[in-house]
Amino acid sequence: MEYQELSGADFQRLISRLRLRHLALLDALGHDPNVGRAARQLHMAQPTASKLLREIEHIFNATLFTRNRRGLTPTAAGQALTRRAGVLLGEMRATHAELQAALQGASGRLRIGVFPVAIPEFLPRLYNRLQQDLPGLHISLVEAVEDPLLALLSNGDIDCIFGRIVLHKLPPEIRHVALYEELTAVVCATNHPLVTARQVEQAALLEECGWMLPARQGALYSMVASWLTSRGVTGPRVEVESTSVFVTLELLDHSHLLAILPKNVARGYAKLGKVALVPGGDLVSNYPIGMLYRNEGLANPMLKKVLELAKECTWP
Numbered sequence: 001m002e003y004q005e006l007s008g009a010d011f012q013r014l015i016s017r018l019r020l021r022h023l024a025l026l027d028a029l030g031h032d033p034n035v036g037r038a039a040r041q042l043h044m045a046q047p048t049a050s051k052l053l054r055e056i057e058h059i060f061n062a063t064l065f066t067r068n069r070r071g072l073t074p075t076a077a078g079q080a081l082t083r084r085a086g087v088l089l090g091e092m093r094a095t096h097a098e099l100q101a102a103l104q105g106a107s108g109r110l111r112i113g114v115f116p117v118a119i120p121e122f123l124p125r126l127y128n129r130l131q132q133d134l135p136g137l138h139i140s141l142v143e144a145v146e147d148p149l150l151a152l153l154s155n156g157d158i159d160c161i162f163g164r165i166v167l168h169k170l171p172p173e174i175r176h177v178a179l180y181e182e183l184t185a186v187v188c189a190t191n192h193p194l195v196t197a198r199q200v201e202q203a204a205l206l207e208e209c210g211w212m213l214p215a216r217q218g219a220l221y222s223m224v225a226s227w228l229t230s231r232g233v234t235g236p237r238v239e240v241e242s243t244s245v246f247v248t249l250e251l252l253d254h255s256h257l258l259a260i261l262p263k264n265v266a267r268g269y270a271k272l273g274k275v276a277l278v279p280g281g282d283l284v285s286n287y288p289i290g291m292l293y294r295n296e297g298l299a300n301p302m303l304k305k306v307l308e309l310a311k312e313c314t315w316p
Contacts, residue, residue, distance in 0.1 A: 030082025090156025115163025186281030
C-alpha cells in the first residue's frame with residue numbers, strides 16, 4: 001500500500017477509529033520495531049499487538065513496516081507516524097499533568113528545557129515575569145545540553161527550550177527565535193598558573209590542562225576547540241562533564257582544570273574570589289541564546305505569551 005493524503009472525510013474516519021492503544025503501539029515500535037517486545041511492554045498478547053498494527057495500517061491506508069525474519073523495518077510513512085505518535089502521547093501526558101495541577105489550584109503547566117548558559121540571569125528574570133503575568137502557573141524545568149533537550153522537545157515531552165541556537169542541530173519540526181547574545185569566558189582557580197603566565201607561556205600550559213565542560217561534543221565544545229586552535233593548542237581534553245555551576249566552582253578550587261562560564265557570571269564569581277578569568281579567554285560564539293519550540297507551538301496561547309515575556313526579559 002502507498003501512503004495517500006487524507007481527505008476531510010478520511011480525517012474524520014481516522015478520528016473515529018484511531019485509539020490511544022494504536023498510538024502507544026506505534027510509539028513502542030518506533031523505539032524497538034519488534035511486535036513481540038512491544039506487546040510485552042504494553043502488557044498485551046502478541047496476536048493482539050499484530051491485530052492492532054493491521055488496524056493502524058488499514059486506518060491510514062499505508063504500509064508502515066516491512067516484515068522480515070529479524071522483525072520489522074519502518075517505511076517512510078512508518079517513521080513519520082511513530083514519531084508523531086510519540087509527540088501525541090507526550091501531549092496526552094502533559095494534558096494529564098496539567099489537569100492534575102489545575103485540580104490543585106494551578107492555572108496551567110509549562111515544561112521548559114534550559115541550557116546551563118540561560119540559567120544564571122535570564123531564567124530568574126523569566127520566572128519573575130511568568131509569576132507576575134501568569135500567576136499560579138506550574139513550571140517544570142529540565143536542565144541539559146542540546147541533544148537530549150532537542151529529543152525531548154521533538155517528542156513532545158517539553159514545551160520549549162531556552163538555550164543556544166545551533167542551526168545545524170535543529171530537526172525540521174523545530175522553530176527558533178533569537179533573544180540575546182551571551183559572552184562566554186574561560187575560567188580557572190585563582191591560584192592557577194595561567195593567571196600569572198606570560199603570553200609566550202600560555203600555549204604550553206593550555207596543552208597540559210584538562211577541561212570541565214557540559215559535554216564532549218556540541219556547541220560549547222566547538223567554541224573551546226576553536227579558541228584553543230587559535231592558540232596552536234589541540235583539544236580540549238575533557239576530564240569532567242558537568243552542567244552544574246556549583247560543581248564547577250568546587251572542582252576548580254581544588255584542581256588545575258579549566259572550565260567556562262557566562263561572562264557576566266564569571267565576573268561576579270571573580271569579584272568574590274571564587275574563580276579567575278583566564279587572560280584572553282573570551283570565546284567567540286555564533287550561537288545566540290533563544291527560544292526553541294515545535295512548529296505548532298505558538299498555536300498554544302500560553303506558549304505565545306511565554307515568548308513575549310522572554311523577549312522582555314532580554315531588555316537592558
